Amino acid sequence: MEKRGRRSFLEIATAFIGGILGLAAGIPLIGFAISPAFKKGESKWVDLGLADRLKNSRFKKVDYTFTAKDGWVKATKKRSVYVTDTGNGEWSVFSRTCSHLGCLVRWDEQKESFLCPCHGAIFDKTGAVIAGPPPEPLRKLETKVEAGILYVKET
């Protein structure tokens, strides 16, 4: 009886110490791996160029680059947007990234819509979903004009 009690104690103690070891090693390892998910993204204004050059634009595709820290490297990132001059010094800039699963949408002048080549999404000229699976409209980037230069906010 006493022997069985000792054996049970050893079994429980072994499992307990094993659990402690698993947690002591596992928590830092998991934290190490998933830490990028908790890193706050930075948002900055990106220079798209002189506003005059984009004056009267109507859904013009603009590709631009900027540098940002990517882990241990300073990487050159590329982005693509559609720019429309809405008048009165205001601009409408749509991200080309489909709000469904990230493919790049294309502006169709005849249909006056943004079309996604992946899953058939269609957005109207305000970015609202007309058809297809996207749960939300196209992302509209914040803009500002300073010293004649058009900026968009990268997040």
Added chain:
Amino acid sequence: MTIKQFLNERLPLGEFSAHLRKPLPKHINLLFSLGSLAMFLLLLQAATGAFLAFYYSPSPEHAHNAVTYISTEVPFGAFVRGLHHWGASAMVIIVVLHLLRVVLYSSYKAPRELTWIFGVLLLLIVLGFGFTGYLLPWDEKAYWATVVGVEIASTAPGLGDFVAKVMRGGAEIGAVTLSRFYALHTIWLPWLAFGLVGVHLFFVRYYGSSGTPKNTPEEMKTGKPFYPHQVFEDVVGMLILFVILAAVAIFVPVPLEDVADPTNADYDPRPEWYFLFLFQLLKYFQGPFEIIGTFVIPTVGMLLLLFLPFLDRSERVVLWKRPIALTVTSVSVIAIVVLTILGGASKKLETTDAAVQETSQPTEQIQEATTPDTETEEVEAGEDVFDFQLTEEEIEGAKEVEEEPQ
């Protein structure tokens, strides 16, 4: 139906449990936990290594900065790298102690020769992990220790040059070397290690523990059961070992020297402490005798170790009745310890010449050849980079507007 019932109907859990509860020899001591500790360290190295790989990039342009990034910016990074680095040293110590325990108690003798051979192969794998692992940070130590290590391999008669070129992946140490050392360290050696551990463990369980020489044949199966008694002692040992490793990982920063520089003649190359004995040994064999230190002694020593059970076939198991085994083991251990101490204490080279260093003016062609063919730029540790200030050229590039076809 409970989960236990479900599994019992499908798996031989009862047989497995009975096997785990088989009694060990009556006389057994804490030294018999060393094998389990080695196994624990192998798993810890595999886990920490697998996680470190999330942030590592095996290229000369990125490796050093990636390791710096891990150590300084990733949460728990310094700790995880510390566990991996100091765990490697602990692994060498534990594996060697395990080997000495086996020699001390004659556990390598019949019928356990195969268990021994696979154990020695595992020792070689552990040293292979060490050698391939410390190139990965791509710092001065990594580079120069690998230069020397590969040169040692090149002295092997006949195939030496070929082996060295295969190890380097070319004529000199560079991107291809780093890439293949990374592949060896993270893919080839782990697969090999776990395969050999599987075979080693199979033999350990199949032949059973040898116990200490005190055991009479009748006492070989009258001791405490492996589970939970021995396993309990093993996990307590693992916990103590982990606490020590964690404390070292927290309080002793893992060294990371400057990025590897093949032109840095001021650097005094030194290997990791567990290769210092070999480093020191090489100093005693000069000129035509170099090969004795680089090839003959290590190869003969390893072959003697590998085939020890066939060289020592006597049935005597008590150490003091085995004078040759006692002498050879003692001399070998003392020699390795002394050589390690001498290697560690050897003074670094001090030159008295007032050497004038000249830096050549690079030509345009040389600059082109050394410019990394990437669009990225290395970032200093901790540098906050999110720079949107574009150059004039970049602004011009951004203004390139394409009209969609009508």
